[in-house]
Amino acid sequence: MTARIGVVTFPGSLDDRDACRAVERAGATPVELWHGDASLHAVDAVILPGGFSYGDYLRCGAIARFAPVMAEIIPAVAHGLPVLGICNGFQILCEAHLLPGALTRNQGRRFLNRDVRIQIVNNTSAWTSGYRVGEELTVVLKSGEGAYVADQQTLAGLQERGQILARYCGGNPNGSVGDIAGVVSEAGNVAGLMPHPEHAIDVLTGPGADGLGFFTSVLRAVPAAASAVSIVV
Amino acid sequence: MTAAEITTTSQDTVPDAAATPDRPQPFAALGLTADEFARIGGILARRPTDAELAIYSVMWSEHCSYKSSRKHLRQFADKAPATDVMLAGIGQNAGVVDIGQGYAVTFKIESHNHPSYVEPFQGAATGVGGIVRDILAMGARPVAVMDALRFGPADAADTHRVLPGVVGGISFYGNCLGLPNIGGELAFDPCYLGNPLVNALCVGVLRHEDLKLAAATGPGNQVILFGSRTGPDGIGGASVLASASFGGAGEGAKRPSVQVGDPFMEKLLIECCLELYQAGLIVGIQDLGAAGVACATTELAAGGGTGMRVWLDQVPLRDSSLGPAEILMSESQERMMAIVTPENTPAFMAICAKWDVRATVIGEVTDSGRLEMSWHGAPVVDIPPASAADQGPVYDRPVRRPDSQDALIADDPLRLARPQAGDAGLGADLRADLLLLLGSPEGGDKTWVTEQYDRYVRGDTVLAMPHDAGLLRVDEATGLGVALATDGNGRYCQLDPYAGTQLALAEAYRNVAVSGARPLAVTNCLNFGSPEDPAVMWQFTEAVRGLADGCQQLGIPVTGGNVSFYNQTGSAPIQPTPVVGVLGVHDDVRRRVQSGFRQPGAAVVLLGETAAEFGGSLWAWLRHGHLGGLPPAVDLEAERALADVLITAAARDLLVAAHDLSDGGLAVALAESCLSGGTGCAITLPADQATFLFSESAARAVVAVRPGAEEELAALCAQAGVAAATIGATGGTALEVSGLFTVPLDELARVHSGALPALFG
Numbered sequence: 001m002t003a004r005i006g007v008v009t010f011p012g013s014l015d016d017r018d019a020c021r022a023v024e025r026a027g028a029t030p031v032e033l034w035h036g037d038a039s040l041h042a043v044d045a046v047i048l049p050g051g052f053s054y055g056d057y058l059r060c061g062a063i064a065r066f067a068p069v070m071a072e073i074i075p076a077v078a079h080g081l082p083v084l085g086i087c088n089g090f091q092i093l094c095e096a097h098l099l100p101g102a103l104t105r106n107q108g109r110r111f112l113n114r115d116v117r118i119q120i121v122n123n124t125s126a127w128t129s130g131y132r133v134g135e136e137l138t139v140v141l142k143s144g145e146g147a148y149v150a151d152q153q154t155l156a157g158l159q160e161r162g163q164i165l166a167r168y169c170g171g172n173p174n175g176s177v178g179d180i181a182g183v184v185s186e187a188g189n190v191a192g193l194m195p196h197p198e199h200a201i202d203v204l205t206g207p208g209a210d211g212l213g214f215f216t217s218v219l220r221a222v223p224a225a226a227s228a229v230s231i232v233v
Numbered sequence: 234m235t236a237a238e239i240t241t242t243s244q245d246t247v248p249d250a251a252a253t254p255d256r257p258q259p260f261a262a263l264g265l266t267a268d269e270f271a272r273i274g275g276i277l278a279r280r281p282t283d284a285e286l287a288i289y290s291v292m293w294s295e296h297c298s299y300k301s302s303r304k305h306l307r308q309f310a311d312k313a314p315a316t317d318v319m320l321a322g323i324g325q326n327a328g329v330v331d332i333g334q335g336y337a338v339t340f341k342i343e344s345h346n347h348p349s350y351v352e353p354f355q356g357a358a359t360g361v362g363g364i365v366r367d368i369l370a371m372g373a374r375p376v377a378v379m380d381a382l383r384f385g386p387a388d389a390a391d392t393h394r395v396l397p398g399v400v401g402g403i404s405f406y407g408n409c410l411g412l413p414n415i416g417g418e419l420a421f422d423p424c425y426l427g428n429p430l431v432n433a434l435c436v437g438v439l440r441h442e443d444l445k446l447a448a449a450t451g452p453g454n455q456v457i458l459f460g461s462r463t464g465p466d467g468i469g470g471a472s473v474l475a476s477a478s479f480g481g482a483g484e485g486a487k488r489p490s491v492q493v494g495d496p497f498m499e500k501l502l503i504e505c506c507l508e509l510y511q512a513g514l515i516v517g518i519q520d521l522g523a524a525g526v527a528c529a530t531t532e533l534a535a536g537g538g539t540g541m542r543v544w545l546d547q548v549p550l551r552d553s554s555l556g557p558a559e560i561l562m563s564e565s566q567e568r569m570m571a572i573v574t575p576e577n578t579p580a581f582m583a584i585c586a587k588w589d590v591r592a593t594v595i596g597e598v599t600d601s602g603r604l605e606m607s608w609h610g611a612p613v614v615d616i617p618p619a620s621a622a623d624q625g626p627v628y629d630r631p632v633r634r635p636d637s638q639d640a641l642i643a644d645d646p647l648r649l650a651r652p653q654a655g656d657a658g659l660g661a662d663l664r665a666d667l668l669l670l671l672g673s674p675e676g677g678d679k680t681w682v683t684e685q686y687d688r689y690v691r692g693d694t695v696l697a698m699p700h701d702a703g704l705l706r707v708d709e710a711t712g713l714g715v716a717l718a719t720d721g722n723g724r725y726c727q728l729d730p731y732a733g734t735q736l737a738l739a740e741a742y743r744n745v746a747v748s749g750a751r752p753l754a755v756t757n758c759l760n761f762g763s764p765e766d767p768a769v770m771w772q773f774t775e776a777v778r779g780l781a782d783g784c785q786q787l788g789i790p791v792t793g794g795n796v797s798f799y800n801q802t803g804s805a806p807i808q809p810t811p812v813v814g815v816l817g818v819h820d821d822v823r824r825r826v827q828s829g830f831r832q833p834g835a836a837v838v839l840l841g842e843t844a845a846e847f848g849g850s851l852w853a854w855l856r857h858g859h860l861g862g863l864p865p866a867v868d869l870e871a872e873r874a875l876a877d878v879l880i881t882a883a884a885r886d887l888l889v890a891a892h893d894l895s896d897g898g899l900a901v902a903l904a905e906s907c908l909s910g911g912t913g914c915a916i917t918l919p920a921d922q923a924t925f926l927f928s929e930s931a932a933r934a935v936v937a938v939r940p941g942a943e944e945e946l947a948a949l950c951a952q953a954g955v956a957a958a959t960i961g962a963t964g965g966t967a968l969e970v971s972g973l974f975t976v977p978l979d980e981l982a983r984v985h986s987g988a989l990p991a992l993f994g
Contacts, residue, residue, distance in 0.1 A: 205689075
């Protein structure tokens with residue numbers, strides 16, 4: 001039996017289809033979750049995809065954070081459910097206080113779509129265990145509000161507890177503090193990443209396949225997937 | 234009198250119109266001529282009501298009725314090549330072509346020029362929204378957008394107001410919709426300073442059986458308006474009507490004439506429509522664009538050959554003060570109209586509710602042959618729908634070749650000084666000219682614009698900027714895909730609108746072929762000045778004739794398009810700017826050919842013949858400020874032969890890179906290939922190097938050959954009658970033209986990428 005990875009569709013989600021494809025490419029079964037669902041349908045992990053949930057009205061992720069499906073996800077996280085928020089999903093996780101800090105308007109004040117280099121800082125999380133610390137990846141940044149911010153105390157804490165997941169290298173594209181591209185919860189199961197690994201799963205439609213490791217890593221973290229991992233690896 | 238009182242107490246009803254035949258009506262302020270107004274009276278055998286006048290004024294506008302162009306556009310049908318790829322053609326919301334394996338593709342390009350000048354951000358944003366709904370209305374899932382943009386000089390103050398707004402609007406709307414932006418154009422010329430061109434293209438994919446048409450059939454079926462509520466946006470004319478009819482400027486004066494877009498609602502509308510299609514709940518569907526409810530009701534009823542009864546007071550409003558005429562003319566965005574059987578209506582409503590899309594029954598299909606509308610029970614419209622939708626006036630406008638044309642053509646660019654063999658400093662001069670072109674806003678890197686667009690979303694983008702064509706995967710299992718390119722060149726068309734239009738067609742055709750796709754069908758957006766100017770009408774008729782003849786010769790049909798007239802500042806029209814979009818089919822996108830030199834050691838081969846052709850060229854314009862002579866010669870048979878070579882070579886995997894030669898000629902093409910692939914090249918040119926570097930002779934491409942495949946490519950070219958000259962090889966970290974000059978790639982990159990950021994931050 002392969003792992004079941006849920007991908008939530010909020011009204012305005014855009015990269016849900018891409019996240020499903022990446023899950024499939026990694027050898028797992030994508031399960032579509034609807035924002036209004038009051039059930040997680042027995043998934044082993046959840047991805048909150050990119051997009052403009054609820055039109056990003058009020059503030060990016062601020063409304064999605066109150067969606068019925070989030071009321072299921074939040075308690076499950078406490079029991080170790082692996083959750084990856086990409087771009088708008090990262091914003092939602094910060095709004096839900098599942099991750100510290102916030103995402104603000106890019107330093108250049110414009111939406112930016114660019115292939116970027118990031119360096120893996122923490123490879124003990126559910127979503128990065130397949131990478132080496134220091135490994136550099138090319139992934140896709142595409143966001144208008146991607147500048148990560150947090151107060152000094154929070155940053156020091158993140159640093160101290162190893163919660164910085166990845167940093168931009170070779171230039172900071174959006175003004176994120178400390179070049180932070182992604183962070184992870186203290187328990188290591190909830191990760192937020194501003195650039196999109198699901199758009200870097202092959203050379204045909206992306207800058208390469210460097211991003212696939214996020215989706216294969218999580219298979220190691222979920223018990224149901226033991227057999228699937230052996231197929232992929 | 235308050236606005237609310239106006240709407241409820243003083244509507245002009247059908248009996249009123251019959252009883253007061255001589256009441257003055259503001260037809261001229263609404264853009265109708267006295268003859269047109271009289272014609273309405275003839276059709277109705279009475280004066281129109283205010284609401285009817287609103288319908289005719291928008292439906293008979295140039296924008297909706299094509300009254301000045303229709304006579305000429307017939308050539309696209311009359312000269313259409315024999316083809317079985319068309320599933321739906323001109324007259325529908327967008328053309329639909331068969332791409333095989335049960336898939337069809339629909340695509341169309343449309344202008345939003347004037348709104349984008351008045352309010353660049355919303356004007357451009359709603360341009361994207363409108364074309365996306367056209368594609369959606371055909372039953373297709375929209376899968377990508379492109380945009381063809383033209384602005385005044387890049388350093389002009391007003392360009393700094395317009396360009397960032399337009400790009401921001403396209404970025405905002407397209408990105409929020411989740412549609413990848415896979416290409417387009419960006420050009421600058423003084424003629425566009427007071428009239429920028431913002432042309433948006435959308436492409437959608439459907440299965441053959443999912444095709445939907447705009448027809449209201451089945452008396453008793455429900456007419457459902459769904460999406461956003463109707464507000465007072467986009468009613469330029471209606472506020473005039475309201476003021477003139479009711480004697481007060483009032484609130485109308487404060488209303489915006491440019492619509493405001495909500496891409497989130499449009500995204501919901503897309504997903505909602507696709508679910509409605511899948512559930513089989515739609516009899517007919519139409520998007521609401523220009524002319525809003527007036528257009529959708531008349532076209533649906535006319536398309537179905539039926540009648541329709543509409544209760545205008547049922548239209549959900551964002552502004553309760555709107556009256557029937559304003560509701561009819563409102564161009565509020567993100568609205569669609571569907572025809573649904575009464576049995577399916579509850580299921581329709583349930584899907585709309587799932588997507589939080591407001592849906593309201595506002596009428597029903599009848600067999601009366603009349604479009605009848607009421608307002609709180611009073612009849613305010615009673616017309617034959619086809620009289621507004623299809624039977625508008627058709628004009629045969631005077632056409633006259635301008636007297637100045639001969640002098641323009643006589644001003645031969647060959648008189649311009651160009652670096653010659655034997656000149657001291659020949660190499661340095663050529664190098665300087667290359668960097669001049671490459672560092673200009675026209676010839677420079679467009680990343681400042683394109684990186685504001687999401688090109689990755691949906692995960693099927695195989696090629697996008699800076700490659701010659703956008704290429705999308707349609708089927709993941711088979712690799713079937715579609716390529717799209719848009720091209721246009723106002724300078725060429727100014728010199729010769731017939732040839733210039735064919736050159737635009739040829740370039741788009743070539744750009745599609747360069748990726749390895751076979752060109753299949755054409756769309757167009759014809760941007761011209763006033764049709765009331767005989768010289769402009771001459772440009773227009775020449776352009777249409779050129780495109781129709783060109784498509785006939787290349788064997789690819791025009792599937793639809795858009796005409797935008799009145800692009801001028803005062804009495805000065807823009808350069809004639811037909812933008813031509815070509816769609817091609819790629820058998821297997823995994824064998825796509827991209828434009829960058831990515832590996833050393835590949836032979837660089839110039840395909841096609843080069844002559845000294847500088848008329849309308851980027852070099853003549855930037856180096857000498859010159860526009861004169863004739864544009865490059867058109868040879869569509871050579872284009873077809875070149876395309877055949879490129880498509881076959883891609884299928885046999887003979888090429889590692891291919892790039893079309895156009896603005897700036899070989900010099901700019903080589904520099905772009907070096908930069909986009911990160912590898913240099915060293916080439917040797919025959920005498921008259923300036924011509925080889927900067928001439929814009931058509932039917933040419935530069936390719937890098939897969940090592941070992943050189944002979945096979947040469948044989949292929951020989952067989953097809955395409956000239957092929959090996960001019961060098963890829964490799965190194967510079968663009969080197971033997972014996973003349975060398976430019977290191979980092980210098981090339983600095984110059985190329987610097988132009989737009991230096992101007993726009």
